[in-house]
Amino acid sequence: DGYLWVGTKGGLGRFDGMRFEVFDDLHADQLREGEVWALAEDPDGSLWIGTYGGGLSHLKDGRFETFTVDEGLPNNQVVDLVSLPDGRLWSATLGGLVLRDTAGRLTVFGTGNGLPSKGVQALHLDRDNTLWIGTDAGLASYRDGKITNHAALHPRELDKPVSAIVGSLQDGLWLGLSIGGGQAYGLARYRGDLVTQFTTRDGLPSDAVTSLLIDSHSTLWIGTLGGLSRYRSGRFESHSGETTGVSRQGVVETASLQNIEHLLVDREGSLWIGTRTDGLARLRDTV
Numbered sequence: 001d002g003y004l005w006v007g008t009k010g011g012l013g014r015f016d017g018m019r020f021e022v023f024d025d026l027h028a029d030q031l032r033e034g035e036v037w038a039l040a041e042d043p044d045g046s047l048w049i050g051t052y053g054g055g056l057s058h059l060k061d062g063r064f065e066t067f068t069v070d071e072g073l074p075n076n077q078v079v080d081l082v083s084l085p086d087g088r089l090w091s092a093t094l095g096g097l098v099l100r101d102t103a104g105r106l107t108v109f110g111t112g113n114g115l116p117s118k119g120v121q122a123l124h125l126d127r128d129n130t131l132w133i134g135t136d137a138g139l140a141s142y143r144d145g146k147i148t149n150h151a152a153l154h155p156r157e158l159d160k161p162v163s164a165i166v167g168s169l170q171d172g173l174w175l176g177l178s179i180g181g182g183q184a185y186g187l188a189r190y191r192g193d194l195v196t197q198f199t200t201r202d203g204l205p206s207d208a209v210t211s212l213l214i215d216s217h218s219t220l221w222i223g224t225l226g227g228l229s230r231y232r233s234g235r236f237e238s239h240s241g242e243t244t245g246v247s248r249q250g251v252v253e254t255a256s257l258q259n260i261e262h263l264l265v266d267r268e269g270s271l272w273i274g275t276r277t278d279g280l281a282r283l284r285d286t287v
Contacts, residue, residue, distance in 0.1 A: 134162025
């Protein structure tokens with residue numbers, strides 16, 4: 001419908017280009033928990049909402065329905081979502097990977113099914129319908145009913161915590177390797193059987209990579225805790241620190257592009273940047 005949905009620590013916002021309408025846990029008929037970590041649009045136009053402690057919520061026709069451990073979730077912390085064209089839904093929780101079928105039945109996958117860890121942090125469905133699964137102990141994939149543990153295949157490269165995934169194995173699967181054990185591991189490209197790692201030595205503003213996106217120009221955008229970067233023509237272009245922009249009220253403001261949490265490209269080609277502490281920014285596409 002052209003709305004921008006924004007998950008924040010204080011609730012869910014719907015932005016129409018002028019103002020935000022807020023949905024939160026202060027209203028009994030809305031969210032169970034106001035800290036929103038994941039959003040996905042269902043094929044029927046409704047919205048799935050993953051919260052950090054309040055389980056999974058579904059907003060359809062103006063009404064919320066919530067599913068928690070009482071309804072079969074392994075954990076109430078839902079950190080990523082992937083909606084399939086046939087109406088099924090994948091949920092990444094800190095207690096396992098969950099598939100919800102069109103009848104509402106839940107199937108839970110854990111280490112017994114081949115995952116490196118039950119702590120799932122990131123999901124990505126590639127162009128070949130392979131589901132890539134980032135866990136706090138490395139990378140896995142799901143295809144044709146089978147889970148493959150890539151962390152076990154590449155124990156030195158792919159056994160790090162995976163916080164973001166984009167691309168495909170044929171063209172290059174990009175992985176954000178999040179902070180684990182007090183150390184950040186940067187960015188990795190997984191293609192064929194080759195894994196290549198990139199860090200601040202290669203031009204990243206920070207080794208703590210939190211979000212990844214490939215736009216319509218085939219440019220890779222990298223969100224980190226130290227700033228924004230893009231990778232094209234074999235090199236990184238990075239921006240960190242403060243940036244100056246004009247607010248909707250016409251006021252010149254200085255904001256930080258550090259502590260980036262999420263990236264999204266809209267239908268007009270603009271890049272939306274959700275930050276951990278500095279709100280929401282928009283980078284407009286130009287000629």
